[in-house]
Amino acid sequence: MFLGLNVRSWVLGGLIILGIYLAARFLISEKTRQKHLPTFLLLPSLLVILVMVIYPLVYAFRLAFLDWHGFTPPTFVGLSNFLNMFLDYKFWSALSVTMKFVAIAVPVEVVVGLLVAVLLNREIRARNFLRTIITLPIFVCPVALGFVSLSLYDTNGPINALLKFFGFQPIAWLGTPNTALMSILFLDIWQWTPFCFLVFLSGLQNLPSEVYEAAYLETNSSFAIFRSLTLPIIKPVIATITMLRLLEALKVFDLPMSLTKGGPGFATETYSIMTYKIGLRQFSFGEASARAFFFLFLLLIIFTILFKIGKFSEIYD
């Protein structure tokens, strides 16, 4: 067995390919073969995309119109999975939690990442050491980070020990709606700011030094140079990193799942957690699929608007 197929299947597959090749060789003229060669060479990749991407997408889209729990045959329910979604308070709550999360996490990560990158782009002491230390959080697996942080946020954990040391009352970080979301945000920012930092740093290092030398002849203000020169030049990097982080933050799952399972109540139940629960805990595949497609549609709208407002197409052109 190799890749799930036995020897006979592999031999048969090989013979079919050989047959196609020989048929093409003897039945199609040299000129026609040359003309269609690029299309022919693309076929394997197209086939993979069709099987691995298009088919699951179409299958999932079809599911969105079915009521199916796995135990009984699916039944067609039209648009009711979509309509019921809008009547469900959990849908609105998950959407609101996700947006809150994105609205705080992404700007903080991008701004702090940029500032640290600008700072560590200068000639300062222990610069390389600091750069290495700062990038370390990127390499931590988010689920592992979540589980490790359970002890960090524990009532007897190091954060509360520190609070007690300074005479404050310990806080149930994961036990109240506000502190739970804040705790997750803190970890996300801790983990992903270094990523923004790293990309910004590589962008800053590619800036031509001659332009800066010329600018310093005009002004001594570092802020003015940063605002009028650095920012406009690295705008494509800012746009790229913002979109990447936005996309990831909108899909956030592992940290809240490992830390709070979406609780207390619905305080940290993000859209991905809600969809996961409906699909893979409750096996309501139709409902989960409808919600996943709605989110895909929402992301498309958000990114289209961003492209328009931020004039990203101009930036990339």
Added chain:
Amino acid sequence: MVKKVRFVRVIVVSLVFFGLLAGMAWSQEKRMFEGVTISIGVLAAGNRGPISGALYYWRDEWEKQTGAKLNIIEVPIAQIREKIFTDLFTGGGTFDGFDGPIWITGDLLAGDYIYDIEQWYDDPRFPKWNKDDVVPGLADVVNKWGNTWYYAPNDYDCHTLNYRRDILLDEKWQSAFEKEKGYRYNVPPRTWEELADIAEFFNGKDWNNDGEPDYGISMALQKGQQAGWHFISLASPYMMVPSADGKPTRYKGVLWFDPETMEPLINQPGFLRALEMLIRLYKAGNPAQLGWELGGAWNEFLDGKSIFNYGYGDLGPLAQDEERSKVKGKLGCSILPGTLEVWDREKGEWLKLSEPNFITNAIGPSWSIMIFKQTKHPEVVYHLAAFHASKEISFWNVTHGFTGINLGQTFQFFTNQNFGDKKGEATIEDWVKQGWDKNDAEEYVNAFYENYTMSKTILPQLRIPGMQSYYDALDDQINAAVSGQVSPEVALQRVYDEWQKITKQLGVEKQLEYYREAIGYKK
């Protein structure tokens, strides 16, 4: 002379020949599944952890007896349902069976995914166990569906109360409580109101003399974990009017749904009072409870920081581990408290009682070996289940705390404890030999005995199809209500609406049929 020698030779050769034949036959009989390998899924807890520990411990012995190989596949608790059904839906064939939670039974039966075990029960090729050994009433809500047995006895979970016996029996605290509350408490508390009073009294006081304030109760209330089950256990005496013979009727001995209409009972006044009580208890404990899984709540109790904890029987064995526990020898255990009022749905009023309404609790996964129809070796899986159900193995399992297997067969109880004509066969020495403190062991076993004998009304685990959807809806709202995001009334009404929706999606008539079979209701 030559003839004599030849005769002796023939006799010797014959003896050797027939001896070999008999030996081969014997080994064939003893190793009936030579060369077969089965894969059994189990809760991921390692070779000394709950549930998986017993499978690992006995693997070599079972393989020696059967000649088969046992492949143990550990699955984290949060993924068990997902892994099982993904495998069954797709026909993946990863698992021949699963030492799984009984709450998926309805889903398994709806998809016709499991074998019943009646066909093998009397077959002499398999290890013997006795159906009558299971504590009366328990098999109906754990091992059986209707009149058919699906699982051999293994683990029987229930919620019991754990408390600090040393502190509650201390005269100093008893007097102080009496002075503050105006009455003397029972040890253990007999009603939830009394328990809440005690928890509130101790909460915030430094009763363990470590220089820091301690807590009244520790509960695992994290979302997606145990909050729903804690609530259901607490609600049962408020909602379940006892029936004369313990059998559920339309208005007595039922909790989840009306067995005539499948209408959810979750928004009834009994549930509302229970939820208000859960919120009151939460406030008598560490605010971090909303972020705690089972381990968090157990650790708080084992660390000697809370007076009460209620839940599965695992805490008793854990308390014996002196590396982890400060409460060995200080443990008190009992049936969960009752109530002096119960909501009578038939009359639409609170029924006042002279004695507390105790309910036999059967909430929990009650891990049992399930034989999947996708397996090519159902008999081998049954052999494993029967092996673990047999007296000697099962007795060893319950007395060794690390296995996480709890009592539910009559012979596992003490000799002075009886269930009708069935008597317990264990002595306290059997437990002490395994490292238990004598008093703790007595308290622990007595709590199970109380739970199974003080009431005829039994709170069953919800086992119908779609159980996970029903539970998630409940758990979400209980968590939201306790954390103050919604009022108890709104929370329960939302659960009611969601349960109605789930039932409609799955088919009211079908669900009603499953529900009646699951709780043993006869019209």
